[in-house]
Amino acid sequence: MVAVLLLASAALAVETADVPADLRAGLILKILAYDRNLPKRAGANVTVAVLVRPGNLSDASCARLQQALQDASLKSTVGGRTVRALRVDYQGTSQLSGALDNVAALYVCPGLSEQVGVISEMSRRQHVLTLSGSEALVRAGLAVGVVAREGRPRVIINLKQARAEGADLDAALLRFSEVIP
Numbered sequence: 001m002v003a004v005l006l007l008a009s010a011a012l013a014v015e016t017a018d019v020p021a022d023l024r025a026g027l028i029l030k031i032l033a034y035d036r037n038l039p040k041r042a043g044a045n046v047t048v049a050v051l052v053r054p055g056n057l058s059d060a061s062c063a064r065l066q067q068a069l070q071d072a073s074l075k076s077t078v079g080g081r082t083v084r085a086l087r088v089d090y091q092g093t094s095q096l097s098g099a100l101d102n103v104a105a106l107y108v109c110p111g112l113s114e115q116v117g118v119i120s121e122m123s124r125r126q127h128v129l130t131l132s133g134s135e136a137l138v139r140a141g142l143a144v145g146v147v148a149r150e151g152r153p154r155v156i157i158n159l160k161q162a163r164a165e166g167a168d169l170d171a172a173l174l175r176f177s178e179v180i181p
Contacts, residue, residue: 018148019133021061025068027146027153028131032078032105034173037166039079041127042104046077047084049103049128051096051119054089056111063087065107065133093118097126105129108142116140120161127166139180143167154178 019027032038032046050066052059069085077083088099090112096119100106106128108119113136120141123130130142138145138156143165145156155177162169 019146019153021064021068022071023153024065024133024146025072027155028069028105028107029072029076029078029083031131031144031146031155031173032129034170035129036168036170038081038104041129041166042079042081043102044081045084046079046081046105047086047103048105048107049086049088049099050107050109051088051090051112052109053111054091056109058110062107062109065109090115093122097122100126100128103128105131107131107133108137110134110137113137113140116142120165124161124164124166129162129165129167156180 028048038046048069050062050069052062066085066087069083073083073085088096090096100122106123108130112119116137120130129144131144131146132138132142133146135145135147135156138158141158141161143158143162147154147156157169157174157177158180160181
């Protein structure tokens, strides 16, 4: 049992963002502002869903990110649109499809690495930009990562996936990001 917990903790450490939730939330809103297609994907509000596997060890950090997004939404807008943050518990693909209606961006929390293929396929189909705090999840098929490198936040973009999800990211964002072709 102890070995299983140690393995789960090690896997979570690899997937978890080291960027504080408030800074990550602010960067997510700035990244969304660089998407020229956001007005097509967002309605009157820019809804950011935080996808969580219920009971996962990362649940608390994802709750902090959701709260940080809600706090940031009180102070700023994205492209003149108000921001909404909501939690979505991952319960399978059929539930996720309905949960992505009217969502502009989907932050995928740690603990969902085995579902990245299904999540990225669904996000392409529904034109929802995927984000994560894990470089591994971006390399596995999500569009944008906000990760820590040498103690500093860094944006990683899987450009092919971002375009497939309907994003048209401004060159200014791409210049200060690490782009995965």
